[in-house]
Amino acid sequence: MDIFQVERNDGCPCGSGRKFKRCCQDRVEDAVRRIGQVIGMSGCTAEGREIIETLGFLSGLQAEDEGHMPDPETLGKILKEAWEEEDDMRSRKDEGALRGLSLQLQVLLGEKPYLRHIRVPVWLFDSGEDDEDFDIVEYLTGTGGYLFVTEAVESIRLSLLYDDYTEDEVKILLTGLGWLVVDDTRGLFFQSVLYKTRCDLLAAGKEASEIFEKYGDENKLGVYEEMRSIFQKYPVYKKMLSADMLKGINPAVKAISQGEIKINVPLYSVLGGIYAIISGLADSFTSVFSRRGVFPALIPPLEDVLLDGGELIFFFPEVVNFIGEAIQENRDDELESSLGKLLVYLTCLHDEIQLTLLKLLYMRCICTFLDELPLALPEAGVEFGAPKDFCDGKLVQQYAGYLESQGMAEEAGHVRDVYRSMGEQARVKAETQEKELVKLARALFGEVPVL
Numbered sequence: 001m002d003i004f005q006v007e008r009n010d011g012c013p014c015g016s017g018r019k020f021k022r023c024c025q026d027r028v029e030d031a032v033r034r035i036g037q038v039i040g041m042s043g044c045t046a047e048g049r050e051i052i053e054t055l056g057f058l059s060g061l062q063a064e065d066e067g068h069m070p071d072p073e074t075l076g077k078i079l080k081e082a083w084e085e086e087d088d089m090r091s092r093k094d095e096g097a098l099r100g101l102s103l104q105l106q107v108l109l110g111e112k113p114y115l116r117h118i119r120v121p122v123w124l125f126d127s128g129e130d131d132e133d134f135d136i137v138e139y140l141t142g143t144g145g146y147l148f149v150t151e152a153v154e155s156i157r158l159s160l161l162y163d164d165y166t167e168d169e170v171k172i173l174l175t176g177l178g179w180l181v182v183d184d185t186r187g188l189f190f191q192s193v194l195y196k197t198r199c200d201l202l203a204a205g206k207e208a209s210e211i212f213e214k215y216g217d218e219n220k221l222g223v224y225e226e227m228r229s230i231f232q233k234y235p236v237y238k239k240m241l242s243a244d245m246l247k248g249i250n251p252a253v254k255a256i257s258q259g260e261i262k263i264n265v266p267l268y269s270v271l272g273g274i275y276a277i278i279s280g281l282a283d284s285f286t287s288v289f290s291r292r293g294v295f296p297a298l299i300p301p302l303e304d305v306l307l308d309g310g311e312l313i314f315f316f317p318e319v320v321n322f323i324g325e326a327i328q329e330n331r332d333d334e335l336e337s338s339l340g341k342l343l344v345y346l347t348c349l350h351d352e353i354q355l356t357l358l359k360l361l362y363m364r365c366i367c368t369f370l371d372e373l374p375l376a377l378p379e380a381g382v383e384f385g386a387p388k389d390f391c392d393g394k395l396v397q398q399y400a401g402y403l404e405s406q407g408m409a410e411e412a413g414h415v416r417d418v419y420r421s422m423g424e425q426a427r428v429k430a431e432t433q434e435k436e437l438v439k440l441a442r443a444l445f446g447e448v449p450v451l
């Protein structure tokens with residue numbers, strides 16, 4: 001298989017965005033030549049040349065951060081030894097020794113962090129048939145294989161760059177790389193990864209149930225903390241759970257979106273978002289209304305405030321707390337388990353979907369504040385009667401002062417920060433478009449995103 005199908009004018013596979021000829025081509029060609037020199041390129045089979053060329057790419061592509069890729073001469077020397085040993089086993093027809101190589105590769109696949117991402121999504125094939133593994137290998141040798149191979153090669157490159165290796169371990173890795181690159185032996189690599197995948201899922205499942213037993217129902221947050229380390233050790237387990245959980249999250253997301261579960265967080269944790277909505281969205285009512293089906297939390301200004309503006313630090317613990325409490329109060333079993341999955345997703349799975357969920361909840365909380373005015377906070381001695389009151393300097397200062405008196409200096413500081421950077425602009429909008437704002441908040445209620 002030609003893994004790096006790169007022409008001179010193609011984009012460079014290192015990901016720099018430049019053309020190959022203006023980026024890594026010279027380094028790659030130099031590496032191929034140097035590896036070939038150590039091994040003796042002229043005596044090589046076509047398959048051997050393919051492996052050397054792939055290794056040349058791994059060694060020649062520039063890295064984003066400085067790593068410790070072995071130099072081409074070292075790689076060539078180790079590859080040569082690996083070939084000699086494997087050839088020897090094959091000529092002796094020593095099946096046991098070859099199985100031993102596969103086992104050593106499986107150990108590496110578990111020990112080196114970057115190699116832990118080379119796994120097979122076996123749950124996609126979970127049909128209950130006995131010869132499931134046959135289906136998977138057939139899939140991998142067919143259409144699904146190319147993507148798997150290129151991703152695996154990239155993981156091997158990153159592992160060589162950033163993981164620590166002894167020379168013997170590099171030898172095993174290069175043996176595996178050789179299997180992966182050559183059509184006739186690729187099945188050996190697939191089988192090794194498949195075994196490792198199944199072992200990972202078994203081990204992770206066992207460790208997870210031990211954790212759940214240890215903490216019981218009492219300490220849910222403790223469970224999630226420990227689950228994170230399991231996810232780090234077994235990324236494939238996280239992938240499987242996340243695919244599985246997405247299906248289970250929908251009832252909770254729907255109940256929250258449609259107001260069946262009323263989500264409540266303190267004002268300071270969404271104030272920046274309220275300003276962003278007032279300023280940003282006031283300008284685009286019509287476009288929001290006309291683009292039905294567009295998930296409102298994807299509207300950019302909100303993401304800026306939440307992530308770059310730092311409101312996430314205040315919002316995240318509040319929303320996690322809220323969902324935790326909602327689980328305690330809930331009587332409906334399906335909803336309770338769905339909320340539990342939502343909580344796990346938010347706290348443990350750091351991916352794109354987690355971010356989308358967070359933005360949805362954030363949006364929902366902001367709309368609640370706008371929709372349910374007036375908001376009286378008698379303990380703070382303030383009342384917000386209309387959207388423009390959130391942008392009233394005096395009221396906001398009083399609210400911040402109250403937070404401070406409660407020992408919440410950071411929260412007070414955040415309130416003052418967002419007011420300083422966004423409050424004034426929002427005030428101008430709020431005064432001119434008050435009615436539309438409330439209407440918009442109501443309209444955004446009940447929008448359920450498609451996950």
Ligand SMILES: [Zn+2]
Nearest residue numbers: 012014023024
């Ligand atoms: Zn490049």
